[in-house]
Amino acid sequence: MSNLEKSGVFKLGGRTVRRIGYGAMQLAGKGVFGPPKDRAEAVAVLREAVESGVNHIDTSDFYGPHVTNQIIREALHPYRDDLVIVTKIGATRGADASWKPAFSKEALTQAIHDNLRNLGLDVIEVVNLRSMLGIHGPAEGSLEEPLSVLADLQRQGLVKHVGLSNVTAKQIADGRKITDIVCVQNQYNLAHRDDEALIDQLAAEGTAYVPFFPLGGFSSLQSSTLSDVAARLGATPMQVALAWLLQRGPNILLIPGTSSRGHLRENLAVADLALPADAIQQLDGIASGKPV
Ligand SMILES: NC(=O)c1ccc[n+]([C@@H]2O[C@H](COP(=O)([O-])OP(=O)(O)OC[C@H]3O[C@@H](n4cnc5c(N)ncnc54)[C@H](OP(=O)(O)O)[C@@H]3O)[C@@H](O)[C@H]2O)c1
Numbered sequence: 642m643s644n645l646e647k648s649g650v651f652k653l654g655g656r657t658v659r660r661i662g663y664g665a666m667q668l669a670g671k672g673v674f675g676p677p678k679d680r681a682e683a684v685a686v687l688r689e690a691v692e693s694g695v696n697h698i699d700t701s702d703f704y705g706p707h708v709t710n711q712i713i714r715e716a717l718h719p720y721r722d723d724l725v726i727v728t729k730i731g732a733t734r735g736a737d738a739s740w741k742p743a744f745s746k747e748a749l750t751q752a753i754h755d756n757l758r759n760l761g762l763d764v765i766e767v768v769n770l771r772s773m774l775g776i777h778g779p780a781e782g783s784l785e786e787p788l789s790v791l792a793d794l795q796r797q798g799l800v801k802h803v804g805l806s807n808v809t810a811k812q813i814a815d816g817r818k819i820t821d822i823v824c825v826q827n828q829y830n831l832a833h834r835d836d837e838a839l840i841d842q843l844a845a846e847g848t849a850y851v852p853f854f855p856l857g858g859f860s861s862l863q864s865s866t867l868s869d870v871a872a873r874l875g876a877t878p879m880q881v882a883l884a885w886l887l888q889r890g891p892n893i894l895l896i897p898g899t900s901s902r903g904h905l906r907e908n909l910a911v912a913d914l915a916l917p918a919d920a921i922q923q924l925d926g927i928a929s930g931k932p933v
Pocket of ligand 1: 663667700729806807826852853856877879898899903908
């Protein structure tokens with residue numbers, strides 16, 4: 642058994658993936674724009690991830706833009722049969738590195754073709770529609786038009802399964818009237834827990850929940866409780882943050898991002914880190930603001 646199998650598997654679309662995956666956003670340049678400082682290291686990170694048993698990679702063609710997908714193709718194509726690459730559409734990048742909504746039929750169709758070309762695929766296993774109604778968090782509003790466009794591309798055979806990102810429970814329920822929603826990718830971590838009820842609901846339905854910013858994203862998680870628990874367990878704070886997510890729900894799939902093999906190894910080693918009940922209780926208190 643590879644170490645990663647210790648943390649189990651979960652259904653993602655028509656496939657089953659290991660619960661510890663990899664998020665590719667850190668492979669682009671600063672601000673997720675342009676080429677990385679060290680392209681050879683980016684290629685090495687991807688190859689080591691897959692050789693270590695990662696079979697779920699999260700990406701987007703708007704990382705770079707195009708750069709991250711092109712590096713994935715360079716590092717891993719032809720892809721292993723068991724590798725599931727999940728991408729997302731719904732945004733585009735300005736020349737100044739800004740993130741702009743791109744929800745028109747033309748923009749969404751172009752995004753699918755860009756992903757297919759840059760990844761070197763004929764069909765994409767899972768595509769998340771990333772809501773830009775709120776850039777920094779879910780905001781209510783209809784996603785019917787863009788989701789219908791994506792469902793059309795699915796019927797054309799360019800996309801196998803559809804997920805949603807940065808969305809509310811209502812948008813997921815409404816989305817299911819248009820097509821099956823196989824995963825939800827929202828911000829969630831030790832310190833940011835708006836989706837507690839949603840995670841439980843999706844778990845009961847057998848739908849994968851893929852938290853983005855599992856380590857805090859652009860500002861890494863920092864908490865004295867987290868550091869104390871990590872020191873006690875002989876682990877790093879980031880490892881404890883990932884282990885906490887793994888125990889939070891069986892449907893949680895990890896996609897921590899890193900540009901270095903050192904951090905990749907640390908993140909994958911979480912498969913061997915079991916959190917004792919008292920540590921979980923302490924960590925649970927972090928977002929509540931209650932002293933623990
Ligand atoms: N749907 C969406 O809207 C959305 C938004 C953001 C991200 N995402 C997806 O979610 C994935 C994960 O998010 P993310 O990469 O932004 O944030 P993250 O995984 O929470 O954190 C990444 C940051 O943590 C650092 N890091 C990684 N492993 C570490 C370790 N063991 N010790 C110390 N620092 C470590 C990385 O730096 P180093 O490179 O130096 O390791 C990077 O600065 C992305 O790759 C992307 O696929 C989706």
